Each structure stands twice: as structure tokens, then as C-alpha cells.
Amino acid sequence: MTSSASEPGTTTAGTVSLVARTVPLDGTPGDLVDLLPADAPLAWVRAGDGIVGWGVAAEVTTSGADRFADAEAWWASLTSRAVVRDDVGLPGTGLVAFGSFAFADAPGTSTLVVPRVVVGQRGGRRWLTTIGHDTIGSPALRLAEPPAAPTGLRFTGGGLADDAWQAAVADAVARIDAGELEKVVLARDVVAETDEPVDVRWPLRRLAAAYSSCWTFHVDGLFGATPEMLVRRERGLVTSRVLAGTIRRTGDDVRDAGLAGELARSSKDLEEHEYAVRSVADALEPHCSSMNVPESPFVLHLPNVMHLATDVNGVVPDEATTTSLGLAASLHPSAAVGGTPTPAATALIAELEGMTRGRYAGPVGWMDASGDGEWGIALRSAQVVAPDPATGRGRVRLFAGCGIVAGSDPADELAESQAKLEPVRHALDA
Template sequence: MQSALVARTVAVPAEVAADLIALLPADAPVSWVRRGEGLVGWGVSATLRTTGPTRFTDAAKWWAELVARSTVTDEVGEPGTGLVAFGSFAFADDASVDSVLTVPAVVVGRRGAVAWVTTIGDVLPREWLPERALPAVAPQGVTYADGALDSEQWMSAVAEAVARIEAGALEKVVLARDLVATAESPIDVRWPLAQLASAYPMCWTFHVDGLFGATPELLVRRERGLVTSRVLAGTIRRTGDETRDDELAGALSRSSKDLEEHEYAVRSVADALEPHCSSMNVPEAPFVLHLPNVMHLATDVTGVVHDGITSLELAAALHPSAAVGGTPRDRAVALIDELEQMSRDRYAAPVGWMDAAGDGEWGIALRSALLSGDTVRLFAGCGVVGSSDPAAELAESQAKLVPVRDALGG
């Protein structure tokens, strides 16, 4: 049994947390940052690793018991203050892939003009600043190789998925591919994190236990009884020409293929949240979310959550949504396992944080990669429906690999 923790949260000047990513030392860094706000942490006070179909319930139980035993002094009282855990979960019920929930020794947060630091155990609140570590350096000599499938093989998998959909086996499936990058020496994750946070400020830049990225998709936020889920499905690559991109955004908003894909994703989120909410708002039409490299159809689903339902429980109920799995869910997940010929590991699964009150933010681990030493495994996926074209889906997947490739310098 994990021993009880003693956590203390105090306010600090906002300028101290002006650049959260820059604060990170090399000691087990974690991050969840958007537009300069959010949470970062380092060191390890407690960790749970779990596998298989009970990974979410195992984590929720462990966290509830740890919170009940621990002592928290919180002088700030914002979501994300007090005792906080960062988590990253396996996509599938695969017993060989770890899901992790970790409690850092130090957490620094900022929301608007309010900033704070939480320390656990022997680290005192006034002594939280890390020793100045050597700055992260850019990876050198990065080379790329195909992952489980090369481009032609992956397009064949997409074509097979289209055939299954046209035969009536299912309505939509999301197929992913991987790419393997290798550097000349071990990569310091703080380098790509800083690049991603700078280049994609509207995304959530995250890192937990080797999984890092900048996701545009908020699976669920729970904050003082209110729940929000941002659904993205339907994508088009930007050209860099403002006039042309406006034309493409208009085309995206009228595309029957993309609107069909988006409708499946929104419906799956609304259906999963409804049992846990007393009221909900589901917009009738999506908006176009503009990111530096792509544009997405997006819908924000909101609701009032029942008392006692935590953000992690909501994330578990939502996973996998049609945006990363397909419709119907079970058939789509089975087809993913058949056609992708790889393990997604923790790609396209919940990643984020939760506090002792159950508030938290969980994104879908997209635009992401797994780092191990000098090797990075990049992932990208595309929603496939009956009207999908394999070559177009390949181009979309290549666009989705751009953020991490650029962050690695290649």
C-alpha cells in the first residue's frame, strides 16, 4: 500500500510561472500546458502502473484511497491545486501495455494571474525551485523509418476498411500508422515539449512517462460540476495562403464525408456522457478549428455532471470515442486490431491530470509520440468512412505527423 502523502499548496507570483515548460528539470518531468497556462511537475512521490481492462477502475480506486489517507494544505483552492496526479492510459485492453498514474514531488500551476506551487513530503513550499539543470539540446542526426506498415501497405488497409464499411460491417473506423525516429544519442523530452508549446499554443502540450505531444482534442474537462468535451473529426491540411485556407475551411464545413465522420464522433461522445449528466448541450453544427498545420471540424459538448463522478471516470466512459475508434465501437476496435498490425500503446487514449476533488482535464493523446532513449515512435490516425480515399487519408496522416517531426527537428 502506498504510504500517506503530505501536500502543501501556496501561491507564488505569476511571473515565476510565466514559462511553465522552461521550469522543468530532467527529473521525471510531466506537463499539461495550453496558452502558457496549466500544470507542470517533476520528481515522483507515488506511482501506480496497471494493465488490462480494469486499468481505469484500478487507477480510480488507487487514487481515491491515496487521497483519503493523505493530508493536504491548500492556500489557493483552484482546480489543479492540492494533491494532483498525472495519468496516461493504454488504448486497448492489452495486458502488455502499462497505464500509469503518477504524483509528482513538485507541481507548478498557473491560471490567468493566479500561480501556485504544490510540494509533497520533504520538499518545502519555499524551496521548490529545481536546481538549474543543463538546458535541453536539439536531437542530432534524426533518421526516420517505416513502422508496422509502409505507405502502400497502410493505404491497402484503408481500402480494406472502406470495403468493410460499404459491405455494412460498420459505419466508421479510425486507422492509425506509426513512424520510427532514431537520434544519435538519447533525446531530452524537454526539447520537443518546448518546441510544441511554442508552435501549437492552442493545443495541450503534454508529457507523462515517455508519452509526449500537443493534442488539439480535449476528451473531457470536469470543473466544479461542469463537464466539457471537445470533439474533432474531419481534417484538411493548411496551405499557408490565408485566402486559400479560408476557401478550404469552407469546403471542409460542407464536405459530406467529413460531416459524416464528425457526426459519428459527436454522437458517440454525447451518448457516453449522457448517463453521467443531469443536462447537456450538443451544438447542431460544428465550427472549424484552425491550427498551424491543419484545420478540423470541431464541436464542444457540455453538461452538468452528477455529484461524485470524477474526471477520470468520465474519461473512462468516453474511451474510445468514435474520433479515435469508430462506430459501432466494438466492431471498429476489432477491425483496428486486425488491420493496423501494431500496438497503439498509449496513443489515442486518455492523457491528463486529476486533483483530489475529482476535477481535471483529460485529452486524447494525438499528435503524439513515445520516447525511449534515442528512439521515438510517432503516431497519426485518420477517420475512414465509406467515401474515404486511401491516398487522401495517407496525406492527412502525413500532415498529422508534422508537429512531432518538426519538434524533433526533422
Template sequence: MSLSDPVLPGHHPAPHLVIRSQPIDGVSAQLMDHLPQTGGLAWVRRGDGHVGWGVAARLDVAGSNRFTEAQVWWKDLVGAAVVRDEVRVPGSGLVCFGSFGFTDADPSELVVPEVIVGRRGGTTWVTTISPASSLATRPDLIRHEPAPVGEVAFADGSRSGAEWSGIVADAVTRITGGELDKVVLARDLIAIASQPIDLRWPLRQLAAAYPNCWTFSVDGLIGATPELLVRREKGLITSRVLAGTIRRTGDDAHDLALAASLARSSKDLEEHEFAVRSVADALKPHCKSMNVPETPFVLHLPNVMHLASDVAGVAANGASALGLAAALHPSAAVCGTPTDTARDLIGEIEGMSRGRFSGPVGWMDAGGDGEWCIALRCGQADPHDPTRMRIFAGAGIVAGSDPEAELAETNAKLVPMRDALGD
């Protein structure tokens, strides 16, 4: 799929917008300081990225054609837009934020904010987006201070830990019986706060604690993900694959020994190989040439270590960043191998709706460049109760998986969101 996809019967008309990006000086060092209390959008890594608020245009889609419908809508919106970009860096000009559900039935959306504040390589800018009939003026940028979440209790979500371990054991039996090679199973917890959760608080906590991850906020889905599904920038396509995880202890010498054991673990190397192969196979039709590492490296994060591989390629066609994300989703890192069998098994035994957890989340510009990550280490605000949030984690299950060890892995992956909701 690409920006040239044909119009579908479910085509959604796009509005006519006027966009202006201007460089600015003297703004706060932290992009997220400018987010209003509600409706904020964010995509930040190592202090760079962009935040936005307001809604100039929005598309809500679901179903098996959701990615194609979104690309058609974006192409129409870009074609009708009037853009004055005085910055001309990735992320300036017309930009949309988006997140997509794990399954066809889960809701997905693209959002074009009214205001974007961006930063890249020492350049900071503001973008205003408005209907052609109502030209916007550059806003005054105000620093906002979020409220701490206060007391938070955590309760079992769709399954208890013991029940989830039983599901893992069932999956291992099916794998050893030859039904499939790998399946990724997820679980959730419910965070219950003593007062309404100001999403800016956990966002700032995540950005500070995990600067090398992509901290995001789209329509109540917030998190700090370490896994880049795909980036397209000036003809270069990149994807970071993570599969195989071990929890850190806080003791540097011990963690180095654990990293070495992870790099030698046949179970984790097997899981990682499935994930890398699925990404390489999906990207190959869109690349003139590719570099697929033969062995992974160990990515060190504050709470866990992952086996990681960076797959890169030179773009061969006009596929947009979103089109590439659609081709990759769902990868073996969040679904399994073979994909269809794993997806069916997830629907049969996982026992919950993932929503947008483990789906693509990211942004794209008018030229089709952008970044889409996998929505991991994240939580979804409850739209009906502002004191509640679902937080998620998953683990890749292969023939050598131990249910208790996989439960411990998910507990480690829940740490970022649990800590971010604390004081």
C-alpha cells in the same frame, strides 16, 4: 464508474502523503523552463497549467478494470492525504498526472510528483508532496535549458505508407459491405536522432507552435493534442470532438476556401457525426442537461483544420473526471462505430500496438475535477534507446474515404512531432 467504486480484488494500497501548495512570485514566464532533464511531467495550454517532477506515488495498471482500479487507488490516496492548500484553484493541492493505454492490454499509469509548479489566471504556485514521515521543504526553482535534438531521420514504423493505404482500402471495402460504419486506423514512424533526445526540447517547441493545444508529458509520452476528451470543473462537464481534417497550405485565402469545403464535405460531416454521437451518448447518463451542437465549426491549427464540436453538460452524479474519461474511451474519434466491431477490426488489420497513443492523458485533483485529452499528435520515447521515438497519427475511415487522401491526412498530423524534433 465514479469515485465511489468498490474496492476490487486487484486493489493497490496507496501511501500516506502530506501536500502543501503556496503562491510564489518571480518565477520564469515558462512553466517548462523548470523541468529537470528526466522524469518531467507537464500539462500546459496558453502558458497555464502545471509541470512536475519526482515520484511521490505511482500506480501502474493494465487490464479491463484499469480505470476502476485507478479511481479506487486515487480515492484511497486522497482519503489518507493531509493537504494544506493556500492557493485553492484548479490544479493546486493534491494532483495526479496520468495516461492510459488504448487497449486493455496496453500499460497505464497515474503519477503523483514530489514537486508541482502551476499557473492559472495570473496566480503561480508550488506544491510539495512527500510521505507523512518526511516533510518536504519548498524547493529552489531553477531554470534549465534543454539541448536541441540535432539530426533526426525518420523511418517506417510497423507499416510503410503504401502498406497502410492498402489497409485503408480493405477497411473501406468492409464498411461498404455493411460490417461497420467507421473505423479509425493509425500508423507510426520511427524518429532516430544522432544523440539522446532531451524531451524538454520538443515539449517547448510544441508549446510554442501550438499554444491552443494541450502540451503534455507523462512517462515518456509527449505531444500537443487538440482534442479535449473531457473536463470536469465545478459541476460543468465539457468535451471537444474533432473528426474531419484537411491540411493547410499556408496561403490564407486558399485555406479559407479549404475550410469552407471541409464544412460542406459529406464524407467529413459523416465522420464527425459519428464522433459527436458517441461522446453525447457516453456523457448523457452523467449529465442533468446537455448542449450538443447541431453543426460543427472549423478549428484552425497551424498545420491542419478540423471539424469541431464542443459538447457541454451539467454533472448529475459524482463521476470524477477520470470516471468520465473511462466512460468516453474509446470514442468514435479514435476507434469507430460500432465500437466493438471497430476495435476488433483495428486489432485485426492495423498491425501495431498503439500503446498509449489515442488513449486518455491528463490530470485530476483531490475533488475529482480535472482534464483528460486524447493522446494525439504525440510520440513515445523508447525506454531502451534514448535516441529513438515512435510518433503516431491516425485517420477516420468511412465509406467515402480515399486511401491516398487518408495517407496524406496522417502525414499532415505527423508534422507537429516531426517539426518539434527538429532545430
């Protein structure tokens, strides 16, 4: 575990003492994402509400099987020494950290970042939080200079070509038919190249505008617009939105209404959805004094696809010992992104996918000092990677995954993955 403050050098959490001040705002211009400068932008926004931040007051990097526990311990130590004045008192005010976590124990790193400036909005109320090590002032807020659009955009293959990925799907179906497991989620990647490194604020603005019903996020180069809330904890109340079972939209309202009905009756999709809901309910139950698990899913309509969706709700009896990040750790990986049973599914993912997921399909979101927070699953997402050393061209890895169960058709799954890649493809396009 590596932790640091924004000042030169590396320090431990025990030596970092942060000062945070939250004040209400009136009349701040523009959407939240339009305020983001190029300096370490962070975002978690849905339908205009959420929080954005920039700068780095403190951060930690963790890895391995203990990545969640190490990050949570660092955060507990940091918050116990912080001095906080909060004049707003809403979830997301006071001391806040943004985070994203690796899908697998190895390889991959995870991070929590405490920004120097946070601007939030909720239910018509706006606030500003400034965070530092000594005396802190309030910066003048203004719209940031617009980001430049990527140029020379082109897409190349990722870990597996289309035919090879379809063969992997067929192999997975054969393993399921043989009784080795019930479901596995197989992902694929596509690489986008641009003339210059991508300013991540460009796709962020476009995703927030086009997918306002999703949670648009960015942490440490990982960005996207996820429709799936892994877990939200707000003053003891817990919510998890489960998505599994997908059909592509046509753009024709009458046709799409018929397709929604087909999705709601599809035995293959209902089976996949049941696995995902069951895995979330089983993981949350030990932490909750009461739970509500709906018997049937609803159809969630997004601009490009429709999903079967279920909102699982519960109550945490002890907020002091059960944080939102702790709940996210207990839920990850759910059947919606891994499979069932989990050990067999994750082993098959490592064998068949032909790529490293990194933080794709891992938890991404934020947490405040009380333990409240929102953690989505990093879906419909992409990772900005280092420029090509030979050409200097910018590079971004785009990801999409599909739930494979008995009866899954490789060609249909490839088409579904292509539909799931569209949001980030379009967001990068100038």
C-alpha cells in the same frame, strides 16, 4: 496493479500517507515548461496556463480492462489518507496526479504519477505545490538548464509501409461498404532515431511554442500537443471537445479560408464528425443531469491543419461519485479515435493496423483530489522508447490516425496522416 512510493521498495496505496502544501507564487521566472528539470518531468500546458511537475512521490501502474477503475481506486485511497494544506484553492492545486492510459485492454500499461513538485498557472495566478511523506519544504524555483537538441535525426518506417497502410485503408472501406461498420480510425507509426536518447523537454518546449492552442503534455515518455479535449470536469461542469474531419492548410490565408468552407460542407467529413459527436453525447448522457450538444460544428484552425469541431457540455449532479477520470473511462474509445460501432471498429483496428498503439489515442492528463481534472486524447503524439540495443541510438515512435468512412480515398488519408505527423516531426528537428 503495481503501486509505489518514491522511497525504495514497493508498497500499497493504503500504506502511503502523503503531505501536500500549495502556496501562491509571485514573479516566478519563465514559461512553465522552461522550469522542468530532467528528473521525471510532467506537463499539461495550453497557452501558457496549466501545470507541470517533476520527481515522483507516488505512482501506480495498471493494465487490462480494469485499468481505469484500478487507477481510480488507488487514487481514492491515496487522497483519503493525505494531509493537504491548499492556500490557493483552484482546480489543479493540492494533491495532483498526472496520468496516461493505454488505448486497448491489451497489450499496454497505464500510469498515474504524483510528482514531488508541481507548478501551476491559471488566469494570471501561479502556485507551487510540494508533496512528500513527512515534513516538506518549498524548493527554490529557477529556469532549468536548456535541453540538448537531438542530433543525427532520421526517420524510418513503422509497422506498415505506405503502400501497405493504404491497402489497409482500402480494405476498411470495403468492410464499411459491406455494412460491417460505419467508421473506423486507422493509425500508422513512424520511428525517429537520434544519435543519443532524446531529452523529452526539447520537443515539449517547441510544441508548447508552436501549438499554443493545443494541450502540450508529457507523462512517462508519452508526449505531444493534442487539439482534442476528451473531457474536463470543473466543479460539476463537464466539457468535451470533439474533433473529426480534417483538411491540410496551405499557408495562404485566402486559400485556407476557401478550404475551411469546403471542409464545413464536405458530406464525408460531416458524416465522420456526426459519428464522433454522437458517441461522446451518448457516453456522457448517463452521467449528466443536463447537456448541450450543438447542431453544427465549427472549424478549428491549427498551424498545420483545420478540423471540424464541436464542444459538448453537461452538468454532473454528483461530483462525489463521478470523477474526471471516471468520465474519461466512460468516453474511451470515442468514435473519433476508434470508430462506430465500437466493438467492430476496435476489432478491425487490431486486424489491420499492423502495430501496437500503446498509449497513443488513450486518455492523458491530470486529476486533483476533488475529482476535477482535464483528460485529453493523446493525439499528435509520440512515445520515447528504449534506445536501440545494438547502436545505442535514441528512438521515438510517432503516431497519426485517420477516420475512415464510406468514400474515403487511401491516398488522401495517407496525406492527412502525414500532415498530422508534422507537429512532432518538426519538434524533434534541431
